[in-house]
Each structure stands twice: as structure tokens, then as C-alpha cells.
Amino acid sequence: MNIPYTHNKQIWKLLLFIFAAAIAIASLVYTNYLVESLSKSERTKAEVWAMSTKSIMTMPDVDDDFISFIYAVRDSLTLPAIITDKEGNIIFWRDLDSTKTNIKSDDSLNSRLQYDPGYFQKELQAMKRAHDPITLNLENGEQWKIYYxxxxxxxNLRVFPYIQLSLIALFLVIAYSVFNSIKKAEQNLVWVGMAKEAAHQLGTPISSLMGWIEVIKLKYNSDDEVIHEMERDVNRLETVADRFSKIGSKPVLTNHNVYEVIQDFVNYFKIRTSEKISFILKGDTHVEAMLNVPLFEWIIENLLKNAVNAIDKEGTITISIKENIAKEEIFIDISDTGKGIPKANFDTIFQPGFTTRQRGWGLGLSLTKRMVQYHNGHIFVKESEIGKGTTFRIVLKSNLNYEPAQI
Structure with a gap:
């Protein structure tokens, strides 16, 4: 299950997405309304321009003031348009590219203005595709067609909402990233403070336990296996406290044999686990990597605990170590015969707060991923099948020339 924090986070993301979608739809609908209104207005302008041009051409003997008025009306309507006769020949045009509509003849002795036929035909075809023509029937039987x-x-108004929405989306992405980074930074500070305080609080009882064990050794048989295991557990507690005290600082990595480090921890871990679960460690025994042993053991511990929890009664946990010499990498595969993980959760399981256990906090694999990253490596679910088991793969660098990341 997910803890409430993760659930609420998903709800807020969904609500923000719905709100953003509503803004986008409203903007597009309103802009489309404006475009349709302006489109009708421009068609009316084209009709008025055609009628005024017709009046000028067909009424040459009317009053000069009226003609001036018609000219004023026609010239006030700015819209790219072309008038053709019924054969498709261009008669008039307006608001086209002046550099293409007026070109001087090459004959300097016969200098006159003429238009570029190619440009006009290109514009005419574009206007035909854009709108249906306006038809005007003249008194002499001729027919004009107005294209615009x-x-x-x-x-620009058609394109504007998409530019606007793109800028809003960019702003939201940047704002979300900034606030998310600030929130994560604050959470990290809280976790670091809690971890260091936990380590500090554990220090006193651990020291007392170590003292009491020494008293028991003096009073009883110091070679007793029970006392030896108690001492190992107290040392383990000291290691755990040391882990928490290192959170927030740069870990020190030193060269270690990977097989031997894992083998030491498995030997400690398996005697504290059910006898019905068997452990198999195999692979390359010679590979070395830069490790912080307490943190690396924490990685292995979390993965082994998850594997144990995934196995209902009895099963096998296999740890395989293999070196990829070509890429200077080490593959550490930890497989179990447990209940498996759905493919949809392969990435989700590494997120803080995700857990399938009733009393889990969902931090184990999240911390594991971060600690693997401290070693400049990465972890992922290599394969999993429901009812058959899961394999996690850790990839580490086998070369020694890299800097450790900060915890």
C-alpha cells in the first residue's frame, strides 16, 4: 500500500492537471470564438471592397463627392484580396506584396509597371484553398469572383493561444521543479537531522551494552557461542548508529573485495533468519570496487530483508556476482523465490512511501537506491514474475577512478 502522503501527492497532481486542462480548453474555446467572429467580419470586408470596386468601375458618371466616398470606403478596408473574371483572369488586387506586384520592365526605353504572374497565381491558389469565393454579377452580364x-x-490570433499555453506550461514546469526541489531539500534536512539524532541517542545504550557484555565475559565463559553472538549484535547496532551518523556527509570509499564483503554479511544475516530459507552466494570471487562497507552492507541488508519478506514459508535467496570487464562494471544480482512484483511497480517501488506491507513505511528501497548512488552505481528490477520471484540488479563501477557522491 501507499502511505497517505504519497496518495495525497497523487491527488494534488491530478487536480493540478485537471485545472491546467480546464484553462487550456477555456482559452482555446474563447480564442476559437474570436477567430470565427473576426473571420465573418473579414468576409464582410471583402464583400464591401468588391462592391465598392464594382461601383467605381460601373458608375463613372456619378457625383464626384459620391465617388470620393466610395474610394474612401474601399481604401479603408485592408485585406489581401484578388478579383478575377469568369475565365479566371486577374482584374484587381489589394494588400499584396508590393515588391512582387510592381516590377519594372527590363526594357528601359519602355519603362512601365507590370505584376509578377507567378506570385499572383501562387497567392490566388492560396486564397482559393482558404475561403469560398464571393461572386458578383455585373449589369453587363460579366461575373466577378473575389478571393481573399x-x-x-x-x-496571429489563431496561433496566439498555442504560444500562450506553451509559455504557461513552461512556467508551470519550471515552478513545479523549483518548488519540488525546495520541498525535497527541506525533507532531506529533516531526514538528516532525524538520522543524526537517532545515532546520537543510540550511542549511550550501545556503549552500556558493550560494557555489560564485558562483565558477562568476565563472570561467565567468554567462549560461549551465545555471548559471541550477543557481541556481534551489539557491534551491529554500533554499525547501524554509525550509518545514521554519516547521513548528510561525504562517505569515504575504499577498495574492497565485493565477494568477501557480501559473504561476511550473509554469514551474519542467515543465522538470524528462518532455517527454511536457504542462501546461495556465487560468482566472481576476485572482483573489487570502491565501497563504504557499513553503507554497502546496509544495501545488501535491505534487499535481503525484502527477499525474506517476499517468501511466505520457505524458499531460496541467490546472490550472484559477475564482472563485466568490457564496461568495467560489476553486476550484483539478488534473486528470491517469493511472490514477485507487478511490472507496473518496477519503478514505483523505489519512490519514498511506496510499500505493499501493512506496517511498512516505504523507505527501505528508497534509501537503498540513494546508497547505491552514493557508490556511483544504480539499481533496478532486472526481472520479476508473480508467484515465482524477483531479481534486483546492482551495477557498480569496478575501476577506482571516481569520486564518491554525498550522502
Whole structure:
């Protein structure tokens, strides 16, 4: 199960996504309404321009003031447009590229203005694709067709909401990343403080226990196996306290034989586990890596405990060590014959707060992943099958030329 913090986090993410989607939809709907309104207005402008042009061409004897008024109306309507006759020949145009519509003839003796046919045909085809033509029937039986395209303002308005939403999305991503980083930094400070305080609190009783064990040794048989195991457990407590005291600082990594470090811990761990669970350690015995032994043992401990919890009654835990010489890497595979992990949870299990146990905190694998990263390595679920078991793989560098990360 997930603890409430993780559940609430998912709900907030969903609510933020729904809110952002609502803003996007509302912006697109409203912009589409404005575009449709302006599109109708521009078609009306094209019709008015065509009618005014028709009036100028077909009413040459009317009052000069009226003609001036018609010219003023026509010239006030700024919209790229072309008028053709019924054969498709271009008669008039307006608001096209002046560098293409007026070109001087190469003949300097016969200097006159002419238009670029290629440019006009290209614009005409674009206008035909954009809108249905406006048809005007003249009194002399001729027929005009008016083609037009959207103004720059309308074209920009169509694109504007997508630019706006992109900028909003970018802002939200940056804001979320910043706040998430601040929140994680605050959480890390809390965890570091708690860990160091736990280590400090454990120090006094551990010292007392070590003293009492020495008293028991003097009073009873110091070679007794029970006393020896008690001493190992107290030393183990001291190691655990040392682990917590190192959180927040840069761990010291030294060269160690990986097989021997794992073997020492498995020997300690297996006698404190059910006899129905068997442990197998195999692979390359000579490989070495830069390790902080207490932290590395913590990694192995968490994975072995998870493996034990995954096995209901009896089963096998196998630890395989293999060196990839070509990539200077060491593969450490820890496999169990437990209940397995669904594929959907392969990445989720490493997130803080995720657990399938009723009383779990969901921090074990999260801490394990961080500690593997302290060793400049990475961990992942190599394979898992429900009812058959799971294999975790740790990948470490076998070369010695790298700096440890900060805990």
C-alpha cells in the first residue's frame, strides 16, 4: 500500500492537471470564438471592397463627392484580396506584396509597371484553398469572383493561444521543479537531522551494552557461542548508529573485495533468519570496487530483508556476482523465490512511501537506491514474475577512478 502522503501527492497532481486542462480548453474555446467572429467580419470586408470596386468601375458618371466616398470606403478596408473574371483572369488586387506586384520592365526605353504572374497565381491558389469565393454579377452580364485570405492579425490570433499555453506550461514546469526541489531539500534536512539524532541517542545504550557484555565475559565463559553472538549484535547496532551518523556527509570509499564483503554479511544475516530459507552466494570471487562497507552492507541488508519478506514459508535467496570487464562494471544480482512484483511497480517501488506491507513505511528501497548512488552505481528490477520471484540488479563501477557522491 501507499502511505497517505504519497496518495495525497497523487491527488494534488491530478487536480493540478485537471485545472491546467480546464484553462487550456477555456482559452482555446474563447480564442476559437474570436477567430470565427473576426473571420465573418473579414468576409464582410471583402464583400464591401468588391462592391465598392464594382461601383467605381460601373458608375463613372456619378457625383464626384459620391465617388470620393466610395474610394474612401474601399481604401479603408485592408485585406489581401484578388478579383478575377469568369475565365479566371486577374482584374484587381489589394494588400499584396508590393515588391512582387510592381516590377519594372527590363526594357528601359519602355519603362512601365507590370505584376509578377507567378506570385499572383501562387497567392490566388492560396486564397482559393482558404475561403469560398464571393461572386458578383455585373449589369453587363460579366461575373466577378473575389478571393481573399486572412489578415495578419487573424493569422496571429489563431496561433496566439498555442504560444500562450506553451509559455504557461513552461512556467508551470519550471515552478513545479523549483518548488519540488525546495520541498525535497527541506525533507532531506529533516531526514538528516532525524538520522543524526537517532545515532546520537543510540550511542549511550550501545556503549552500556558493550560494557555489560564485558562483565558477562568476565563472570561467565567468554567462549560461549551465545555471548559471541550477543557481541556481534551489539557491534551491529554500533554499525547501524554509525550509518545514521554519516547521513548528510561525504562517505569515504575504499577498495574492497565485493565477494568477501557480501559473504561476511550473509554469514551474519542467515543465522538470524528462518532455517527454511536457504542462501546461495556465487560468482566472481576476485572482483573489487570502491565501497563504504557499513553503507554497502546496509544495501545488501535491505534487499535481503525484502527477499525474506517476499517468501511466505520457505524458499531460496541467490546472490550472484559477475564482472563485466568490457564496461568495467560489476553486476550484483539478488534473486528470491517469493511472490514477485507487478511490472507496473518496477519503478514505483523505489519512490519514498511506496510499500505493499501493512506496517511498512516505504523507505527501505528508497534509501537503498540513494546508497547505491552514493557508490556511483544504480539499481533496478532486472526481472520479476508473480508467484515465482524477483531479481534486483546492482551495477557498480569496478575501476577506482571516481569520486564518491554525498550522502
Amino acid at each position: 485570405k486572412e489578415s495578419k492579425a487573424l493569422q
